[in-house]
Amino acid sequence: xxxxxxxxxxxxxxxxxxxxxxxxxxxxxxxxxxxxxxxxxxxxxxxxxxxxxxxxxxxxxxxxxxxxxxxxxxxxxxxxxxxxxxxxxxxxxxxxxxxxxxxxxxxxxxxxxxxxxxxxxxxxxxxxxxxxxxxxxxxxxxxxxxxxxxxxxxxxxxxxxxxxxxxxx
Amino acid sequence: xxxxxxxxxxxxxxxxxxxxxxxxxxxxxxxxxxxxxxxxxxxxxxxxxxxxxxxxxxxxxxxxxxxxxxxxxxxxxxxxxxxxxxxxxxxxxxxxxxxxxxxxxxxxxxxxxxxxxxxxxxxxxxxxxxxxxxxxxxxxxxxxxxxxxxxxxxxxxxxxxxxxxxxxx
Numbered sequence: 001x002x003x004x005x006x007x008x009x010x011x012x013x014x015x016x017x018x019x020x021x022x023x024x025x026x027x028x029x030x031x032x033x034x035x036x037x038x039x040x041x042x043x044x045x046x047x048x049x050x051x052x053x054x055x056x057x058x059x060x061x062x063x064x065x066x067x068x069x070x071x072x073x074x075x076x077x078x079x080x081x082x083x084x085x086x087x088x089x090x091x092x093x094x095x096x097x098x099x100x101x102x103x104x105x106x107x108x109x110x111x112x113x114x115x116x117x118x119x120x121x122x123x124x125x126x127x128x129x130x131x132x133x134x135x136x137x138x139x140x141x142x143x144x145x146x147x148x149x150x151x152x153x154x155x156x157x158x159x160x161x162x163x164x165x166x167x168x169x
Numbered sequence: 170x171x172x173x174x175x176x177x178x179x180x181x182x183x184x185x186x187x188x189x190x191x192x193x194x195x196x197x198x199x200x201x202x203x204x205x206x207x208x209x210x211x212x213x214x215x216x217x218x219x220x221x222x223x224x225x226x227x228x229x230x231x232x233x234x235x236x237x238x239x240x241x242x243x244x245x246x247x248x249x250x251x252x253x254x255x256x257x258x259x260x261x262x263x264x265x266x267x268x269x270x271x272x273x274x275x276x277x278x279x280x281x282x283x284x285x286x287x288x289x290x291x292x293x294x295x296x297x298x299x300x301x302x303x304x305x306x307x308x309x310x311x312x313x314x315x316x317x318x319x320x321x322x323x324x325x326x327x328x329x330x331x332x333x334x335x336x337x338x
Contacts, residue, residue, distance in 0.1 A: 051249035080220040096223045101274035
């Protein structure tokens with residue numbers, strides 16, 4: 001663990017108990033790592049049945065002859081799990097995680113048995129010109145499996161409230 | 170309905186019965202519209218409970234004082250529903266809908282009572298230089314509500330198989 005990571009982890013430990021991070025607290029280069037989630041075949045099939053019922057997300061035998069070469073989770077399932085990890089144990093933003101979208105990539109499939117976590121890094125912080133009560137935070141979220149392989153990147157712009165002037169720091 | 174839309178709709182009707190579209194069949198400017206999906210409060214809360222348990226996705230009263238101003242679906246829920254609509258009734262691609270990601274935006278919230286559909290347009294078709302059996306199709310998918318408002322755009326690059334030379338057209 002790098003010192004920068006340790007500092008971020010301590011910041012999270014300090015704040016998650018009660019206080020959460022406002023725009024003014026968030027620095028470029030800060031990093032956060034979530035807890036992990038163990039993915040299994042039943043979860044993959046349940047999500048796919050509801051939202052992405054294609055053979056390579058539903059049946060291992062059917063997936064063998066596709067580009068995936070075996071059962072793989074829907075990319076939207078990977079995205080949804082990543083969001084859950086961020087909400088539970090990512091950067092604890094005051095006001096919650098609210099974004100307008102971003103660039104989403106799935107460089108490799110997510111498989112049954114994968115253990116996923118999200119590693120985030122703050123790329124930019126930009127105060128709003130028109131709204132003094134908020135700013136934009138650009139964050140890169142990498143979802144990795146137990147081997148450290150990146151299975152998803154999502155670079156998003158979040159809307160984060162500024163600390164009110166009268167509020168104690 | 171524009172003539173271009175009608176032609177695309179007829180193509181879909183012709184092909185969905187059995188034959189699906191290969192790379193060689195897909196033309197820039199072709200448009201497709203899915204069936205619709207009626208979103209309700211129970212669906213919004215169920216998805217949020219599992220994947221995005223933040224107050225503005227779980228409780229209308231709690232959402233009043235947030236940026237959303239009332240209960241709104243998780244953006245990932247909108248994305249998952251959009252995928253389901255595309256799988257069921259979007260462009261019927263041979264080999265399925267397989268993409269490596271794209272640019273995702275949520276210009277406005279999705280609400281209980283919204284009726285969602287996806288309108289797609291083919292932006293680019295690019296044969297693979299290294300793999301003669303496939304090509305890349307860039308597609309813009311707009312998810313709209315019953316008022317025609319765009320609630321999500323997802324511009325994605327899909328991997329689409331080419332028709333084998335011996336295969337009848």
